[in-house]
Amino acid sequence: MGVTALDKPAGKRCGHFSKSAGCAIxxxxxxxxxxxxxxxxxxxxxxxxxxxxxxxxxxxxERHGARLVVECDTARPHDWRREPYQATLRRWAAAPGQEVLVFAGSRGLRLGEPDAAVRRV
Structure with missing residues (x-):
């Protein structure tokens, strides 16, 4: 996600994060x-x-729970397709009034029949 206070845009790894130590601040x-x-x-x-x-x-x-956002690690953009994730996310996307968006950086998918490409604004 984006962090305004750090000027960190959505879809970019935070400069204060390291895989070995976590958040430095x-x-x-x-x-x-x-x-x-x-x-x-x-x-x-x-x-x-x-x-x-x-x-x-x-x-x-977002939207008081009506939208679920899956923010993928850009180094692992397809991990959401593994099970049990994909089946569960698609089941949630099929629920009335529920939207599921999967993002890897600024590019994403709105899960549905059919899936639709989306871009982060």
Whole structure:
């Protein structure tokens, strides 16, 4: 996601993040970062396999839960297609009133019949 306070655009890895150490400014991170929680942390129905480091993506919602956004690690843009992820995401996308967007950087897909290409604005 984008972080305005750090001038970090959506779809780009944060300059304060390293795979080996995590967030280098964690104790002093801006409010945008402090209030964000991946849905994996907030949803008991998602087991350990949905942890971002394992799944290769972060989940968050918009529009009061009517839109689920899958933010893929750009080094692992297709991990969402592995199971159980793809089947679950497609089942959620088929639910009435639910939209599921999968992004790797600025390019993405709106899951549905058929899938539709989308770009982040």
């Amino acid at each position: 964690y104790d002093d991170r801006p409010g945008d970062c402090r209030v964000f929680n991946c849905l994996w942390l907030l949803t008991e129905a998602l087991d350990e396999s949905w942890k971002p480091a394992i799944a290769g993506f972060v989940l968050h919602s």
